[in-house]
Amino acid sequence: MHIINPGKKLKKSIMKTIEDINKKIKKGEAVVVRADEMPDIFEEDPKKATEEVDIVTTGTFGMMCSSGAFINFGHSDPPIKMTRAWLNDVEAYTGIAAVDAYIGAAQISEEKGFEYGGGHVIEDLVAGREVNLRAEAYGTDCYPRKKARTTLTLEGVNQAMLFNPRNAYQRYNAATNSSDAVLYTYMGMLLSNKKNVNFAGCGEINPLINDPEYRTIGFGTRIFLGGAKGYVTGEGTQHNPKAGFGTISVKGNLKEMSDEFLKGATVHGYGTSLYVGIGIPIPILDEDMARRTAIRNKEINVKILDYGVQRRDRPVVREVSYEELFSGKVELDGKSARSSPLSSMKISVKIMDRLKEWIENKEFYLTKPLETLPRDTTVKTMKPRTEVPFIDDVMTKKVITAYPTDSINKVSMLIVENNIDQVPIVDEENRLVGIVTAWDLTKAIATRKRRLADIMTKKVITSRKGEYVDIVARRLGKHQVNSTPVINDEYKVIGIVTSSDINKVLGGGRR
Amino acid sequence: MNKYILKFPSEVVASPVLAETILETGTVLNILRAKVDYNEGTIVISVLGDEEKQKKVVEILTRKGVEVSKLRKGIINEEERCVDCGACISVCPAGAISFDKDGSVKIEKEKCHRCGVCIEVCPRRSLSIQEI
Numbered sequence: 048m049h050i051i052n053p054g055k056k057l058k059k060s061i062m063k064t065i066e067d068i069n070k071k072i073k074k075g076e077a078v079v080v081r082a083d084e085m086p087d088i089f090e091e092d093p094k095k096a097t098e099e100v101d102i103v104t105t106g107t108f109g110m111m112c113s114s115g116a117f118i119n120f121g122h123s124d125p126p127i128k129m130t131r132a133w134l135n136d137v138e139a140y141t142g143i144a145a146v147d148a149y150i151g152a153a154q155i156s157e158e159k160g161f162e163y164g165g166g167h168v169i170e171d172l173v174a175g176r177e178v179n180l181r182a183e184a185y186g187t188d189c190y191p192r193k194k195a196r197t198t199l200t201l202e203g204v205n206q207a208m209l210f211n212p213r214n215a216y217q218r219y220n221a222a223t224n225s226s227d228a229v230l231y232t233y234m235g236m237l238l239s240n241k242k243n244v245n246f247a248g249c250g251e252i253n254p255l256i257n258d259p260e261y262r263t264i265g266f267g268t269r270i271f272l273g274g275a276k277g278y279v280t281g282e283g284t285q286h287n288p289k290a291g292f293g294t295i296s297v298k299g300n301l302k303e304m305s306d307e308f309l310k311g312a313t314v315h316g317y318g319t320s321l322y323v324g325i326g327i328p329i330p331i332l333d334e335d336m337a338r339r340t341a342i343r344n345k346e347i348n349v350k351i352l353d354y355g356v357q358r359r360d361r362p363v364v365r366e367v368s369y370e371e372l373f374s375g376k377v378e379l380d381g382k383s384a385r386s387s388p389l390s391s392m393k394i395s396v397k398i399m400d401r402l403k404e405w406i407e408n409k410e411f412y413l414t415k416p417l418e419t420l421p422r423d424t425t426v427k428t429m430k431p432r433t434e435v436p437f438i439d440d441v442m443t444k445k446v447i448t449a450y451p452t453d454s455i456n457k458v459s460m461l462i463v464e465n466n467i468d469q470v471p472i473v474d475e476e477n478r479l480v481g482i483v484t485a486w487d488l489t490k491a492i493a494t495r496k497r498r499l500a501d502i503m504t505k506k507v508i509t510s511r512k513g514e515y516v517d518i519v520a521r522r523l524g525k526h527q528v529n530s531t532p533v534i535n536d537e538y539k540v541i542g543i544v545t546s547s548d549i550n551k552v553l554g555g556g557r558r
Numbered sequence: 559m560n561k562y563i564l565k566f567p568s569e570v571v572a573s574p575v576l577a578e579t580i581l582e583t584g585t586v587l588n589i590l591r592a593k594v595d596y597n598e599g600t601i602v603i604s605v606l607g608d609e610e611k612q613k614k615v616v617e618i619l620t621r622k623g624v625e626v627s628k629l630r631k632g633i634i635n636e637e638e639r640c641v642d643c644g645a646c647i648s649v650c651p652a653g654a655i656s657f658d659k660d661g662s663v664k665i666e667k668e669k670c671h672r673c674g675v676c677i678e679v680c681p682r683r684s685l686s687i688q689e690i
Contacts, residue, residue, distance in 0.1 A: 236679045
């Protein structure tokens with residue numbers, strides 16, 4: 048048997064437990080630093096950093112969909128079993144019990160649409176403002192009331208718990224748009240032709256990125272949530288640790304929270320959401336944890352995805368570090384595009400400071416999670432029963448076209464003889480140069496114009512081979528046109544699709 | 559350089575007032591924003607050149623029936639609503655919005671074209687523009 052020389056092997060490595068750290072908090076001796084301060088401290092002396100730093104505070108403040116609150120309104124007399132309920136005209140889900148409801152951040156107001164939603168209701172409640180409740184019911188022997196209207200405040204309800212099934216993404220892919228139309232997405236406004244890049248997440252100060260192996264974060268971890276103490280309730284939905292995109296679900300008492308750290312949001316052309324402030328204290332148990340919390344923005348990479356392609360798996364334009372994203376400029380195809388975060392660094396820093404203050408004031412102690420977050424799950428996709436057809440399967444392949452030099456008379460004849468509403472105008476090589484509709488011809492007669500080139504629409508709404516019918520349908524609606532020529536990569540016309548062709552396949556019923 | 563907002567009443571909306579002004583003064587104008595229909599028009603211009611040239615441009619435009627006012631105010635940010643997320647930064651065509659050292663959103667009104675894109679994208683609805 049080989050005997051190891053203990054003097055040589057056991058070079059004492061630093062180990063701390065959560066209990067050790069809590070004792071230090073109690074004595075007012077715990078050393079707390081912010082996640083953005085840790086990299087320099089660690090780089091200077093890893094051993095010393097591990098020994099001296101007890102806690103690193105992390106923080107994030109961003110729009111987090113998959114947030115909402117459970118509220119119990121209390122019983123009225125006679126009582127009601129709500130089947131539908133609205134808070135300030137935003138519908139809350141009542142299918143859980145008679146007077147319990149869940150108000151979701153992304154639910155929009157029936158009257159104000161995107162300008163007000165569930166996120167705003169939560170902000171109003173937390174700010175102490177009055178909120179209108181309207182409820183309907185079918186009536187039962189035990190709950191005879193069928194309608195109820197009242198005004199309530201957060202103070203007046205029984206319980207209000209913020210319960211967010213998916214928050215605090217470890218990191219998030221950035222977004223750009225290669226198409227020639229402006230897009231309004233949940234990643235904000237994406238200008239055409241890759242002129243800007245929007246990104247989410249706070250990089251090196253993000254909670255999960257500072258403990259990527261989830262050694263200290265899991266069910267039961269006490270955290271900063273919306274200005275109060277809250278808890279991690281486990282992995283979040285779409286938790287994708289294998290790809291480095293972990294999420295958490297969180298819970299906290301809404302009554303203790305502050306509207307400084309919970310704010311409603313409107314994403315133009317997309318919907319509503321809630322800005323949520325989350326801070327997680329990371330205990331420095333050993334050198335591994337110290338090293339993890341010393342991560343810098345330049346070491347965190349994400350992909351820039353092209354939202355111009357409206358598919359689930361969007362093409363990757365390039366990889367980028369948070370350092371480059373935060374610089375305000377990102378290079379795309381040799382050109383410089385402006386970049387914007389969608390999360391607030393200023394408030395995230397405030398969260399890290401607040402958490403630090405709590406710990407230093409002995410108001411906040413660390414917890415050991417009962418179970419840590421899973422590290423081996425991946426995200427599944429939805430497989431709808433019906434496949435969405437491609438535009439190639441729906442379009443008319445034999446297209447009636449005309450040349451710019453053709454007479455208005457000739458095109459009028461084409462429209463009448465073929466019983467169509469529009470004629471794409473092409474050059475000698477069948478490349479699209481314009482489109483003429485029956486209405487254009489009527490206008491030509493009224494204004495006495497003779498040449499087709501003078502009356503055709505040159506900026507044509509086109510569709511491309513291989514696009515999904517749903518995407519083309521949305522484009523027709525957005526631009527209020529009835530048809531679109533389908534072109535290939537060489538801009539040659541290979542088909543034409545009308546809204547009635549699309550209606551035939553999409554139909555109005557269930558899919 | 560100064561910026562001016564020009565209001566064209568219906569009598570002058572059809573005449574080439576700006577082109578004439580450029581020819582008469584020999585001053586370079588840059589149109590930053592224009593909204594013109596058959597009835598009236600609003601155009602925002604920037605005028606290069608010294609005080610004297612600026613004065614001359616304003617004088618000629620006024621003589622031609624255009625209502626001229628100097629642009630002093632840009633986009634206004636209601637700071638209590640703003641969360642300094644920066645969603646407005648990348649969409650600004652003038653590059654007028656950036657982060658301050660402390661992470662606050664900062665708008666440089668000299669650069670602002672008053673196009674209003676930032677107002678549209680602001681998730682907190684904290685931005686507005688004061689029309690003159």
